[in-house]
Amino acid sequence: MAEPRATTVQIACGHQLEHNSTIYVPNFVATMEKISGKMRRTGFGTTFTGTGLDTNYGLAQCYGDLSLLDCVLCYAEARTVLPQCFPYNGGRIYLDGDNAVCGNRTRKNSSFQAATKQAILTAVQDAPSNKGYARSKVSVSGTVNESAYVLADCWRTLNTSSCKACLENASSSILGCLPWEEGRTLKTGCFMRYSDKDFLNKEQRNESSKGNVIVLVVAVVSSLIVFVVGIAVGIYILKHRYIQKKRRGSYDAEKLAKSLRRSSLxxxxxxxxxxxxxxxxxxxxxxxxxxxxxxxxxxxxxxxxxxxxxxxxxxxxxxxxxx
CATH class of the missing domain: 3.30.200.20 (Phosphorylase Kinase; domain 1)
Structure with a gap:
């Protein structure tokens, strides 16, 4: 009923160049693959590959209302887009999120605003003690079928107090979107969204065997895509180095010829x-x-x-x- 949840809203790349292309690319591919296995099991994963300046760190997490299948599909999309940040050494991709995005098509009345504030307050209170995830729905008084829907999610790397602090900060930002019908906020550590439309996915405790097969297929395909991207980047690096080497070789030959001319007996x-x-x-x-x-x-x-x-x-x- 609401806007798509899989839309890529923002890609943020770092500003520092990677240290060693030859090592960075395989490390990145390995990190994405390690996280993939964890996402298939729990919808969350952190890992690292390499040592020293060439270490590649990764974190991925799905919103708490996503099924495992949707989570894997989401991750498969994200991991194939992140290589756009190369040759910079870091990047983030956000699906369904931004610092503060407000839907400005419809202004809502004071009753909806009150219901939204209550739904946000409930989510902020419930999430820290529920592994950082909460969803809430509050009916708008004086209406028959209208409600305010809220989703709150903390990164699983945050402890209870940090999660609460992040969501309180996020709620202050997102309330600035009222009286508009929808708002999102994405902080470093948590995400929150409200809407007058039911954007929440049905919570699914068990996955069907068919869903598990699809999860496996998606994981394999996305792995192949990242592998191919890695090869493409590797070929580019080798080609670039070959061209540079030829140029240096040509320059060195020129220097040698001049030296020989200068040193003719x-x-x-x-x-x-x-x-x-x-x-x-x-x-x-x-x-x-x-x-x-x-x-x-x-x-x-x-x-x-x-x-x-x-x-x-x-x-x-x-x-x-x-x-």
């Missing part, structure tokens, strides 16, 4: 004369343009090829090392 004629045995005929390699080519041996043992030019023998002779 230059010798006086007397040095070349000694290296070739006074340009002995036995060291003659051949005749080329502008001169004769001789083989010579430098004092350090290197063999060189020398072209004796038909110009002034006092000029410096430019030579290249012979392999």
């Amino acid at each position: 230059n010798f006086k004629y007397t040095s070349l004369e000694k290296a070739t045995g006074s340009f002995d005929e036995s060291n003659k390699l051949g005749q080329g343009g502008f001169g004769t080519v001789y083989k010579g041996v430098l004092p350090d043992g290197r063999e060189i090829a020398i072209k004796r030019l038909y110009f002034n023998t006092n000029i410096e002779q430019r030579i290249s090392t012979m392999k």
Whole structure:
């Protein structure tokens, strides 16, 4: 009867880049997979993968009124969207929530506002002692079929007092949405929503065998999607590094060539004369343009090829090392 519960309302990414792409991606995939197993059993999961700066931490929790099947479907959606935050090292995705979102289509009268305040107060009181989850419904006085519906949820990592404090803070925010017909608030640690429409899911204690099969299928498919996303990111990283390496290689070759050009050997004629045995005929390699080519041996043992030019023998002779 109300707005969809599975709508992605907000994705918040961190501002710090991951430490090591090669390690970050498999750690992220492993963390999502570990949580997946826990979500299938309890609808809540925390875990971590890795060590030091490359440690990847994860937390996931479904709203308390979701069936296990709906919970797994919700998580399957969330885990495939989070990679959008890459290459930043953190992110959150909220389905059906925001800091303060008010439905502003219909203004409600004072009777509805009073019923909403009572429903919110009841939920805030009940949730901390009920594993952080409560739902309430209060009929609007003077009407036949109108009620105020409220859902409150704390993260399971909060203790009783922290849950209560978070929900009290959330209730102060959400009351600011009155007199509009609907409002939501999402804090770091808790969620609350009220509406004049029954958005609450029917509480289900047991899952059918068919539902369990669907849960397993969804879990496998979502795992494959995250795995493929991980591979895609990995390929991107490797390709980027390959391109960078080629660029660096090209730059290094350029530097080497310049270095070689700068360090080309230059010798006086007397040095070349000694290296070739006074340009002995036995060291003659051949005749080329502008001169004769001789083989010579430098004092350090290197063999060189020398072209004796038909110009002034006092000029410096430019030579290249012979392999």
